[in-house]
Amino acid sequence: MxxxxxxxxxxxxxxxxxxxxxxxxxxxxxxxxxxxxxxxxxxxxxxxxxxxxxxxxxxxxxxSGPLASTDSNWTPxxxxxxxxxxxxxxxxxxxxxxxxxxxxxxxxxxxxxxxxxxxxxxxxxxxxxxxxxxxxxxxxxxxxxxxxxxxxxxxxxxxxxxxxxxxxxxxxxKPETLAGLAYQQMQVPGTKVSLAPAGASKVNLPTWAWLDKADFKPISVTASLDVGGFHAEATTTATADSLSLDPGTDDAQVLPESGRCAINGDGSIGEPYARGKGNQTPPCGVVYQRSSGDGTFDLRSTATWKISWTGTGGAGGDLPDGEYGDDQPVTVQEIQAVNR
Incomplete structure (x- = not known):
């Protein structure tokens, strides 16, 4: 606390x-x-x-970082x-x-x-x-x-x-005022995903992406005011809903096709890669269709959080979804084949 x-x-x-x-x-x-x-x-x-x-x-x-509302018309x-x-x-x-x-x-x-x-x-x-x-x-x-x-x-x-x-x-x-101010105070974890297979990604082969369940526990902030006999408070809670992937290039396919990886029942996202899964389609990942050359692609992973609040006197409701994301460089190589 x-x-x-x-x-x-x-x-x-x-x-x-x-x-x-x-x-x-x-x-x-x-x-x-x-x-x-x-x-x-x-x-x-x-x-x-x-x-x-x-x-x-x-x-x-x-x-970690602050949430940005997905509703451009809403501000604290x-x-x-x-x-x-x-x-x-x-x-x-x-x-x-x-x-x-x-x-x-x-x-x-x-x-x-x-x-x-x-x-x-x-x-x-x-x-x-x-x-x-x-x-x-x-x-x-x-x-x-x-x-x-x-x-x-x-x-x-x-x-x-x-x-x-x-x-x-x-x-x-009023409680709704405090709920909006609590929203502004929220800090959510970063979204740098684990990628596999290890090393550089390969053209036309799936790159698996996942986040551990420990990274996406619900987050709450309570804002309260007690002065001169006046009391009001509100607790705003953010619950992770999905993770969106942007490969950093148009020459790529995201998995799933929607680009939004759902939260699993245990709070994790995607599925860790393991040996023997090379021919499987990952539940969350990217297939790059060209090499990054001498540089890298900036893979952006953005988590969307559902926001709700409860307050004094039984007040409560929902606030606009919030987003926070991180970039990470990804090297993509062509698979070299040798014919004899």
Missing amino acids: HVKVIHKPVLVSVISCSMLWAVAAPASAEDIISGAKGTKHPNQTIAAQASIKYHSSGNGGGH PACWYAPEWSATEFQQFRQGVYVSAVHDPDLPNDVRGEISDQNQKYAGDNYNIDKEKEGMWWGPQFNDDASLADQMKCDKDPFWVKKGETPGVPEAI
């Missing part, structure tokens, strides 16, 4: 979102509080609590709203931003003015200090790998949410 805590940049909309990007794109809350001149405030450590934790099981050691969540501060913490945070703005001579006047206006807005309700135990301030968080345009879908200023309630905004964090 591997545990990882991801401290995403806060990127909170401490001023209006449009003005936040005018200050810095992107900037963390601490960056803004510190100020362009490095001015520090005693409260600058009051930052977001909403750190998502990741627990992984079965992620391959050694050579770019941004979401999550509980960030108690009322007192939010008051300290806002006041820290205000003090920094007042003492930063390099901050544009319009930005300083908007910070002041927002400070008055929140101070007008006394930051909900009288409701300290009743809820939390929620704010936007952002996926580092998402585009700025997608991140900016979460453009709301921090807002108050009572405990036990779900805010009525589409991007409010």
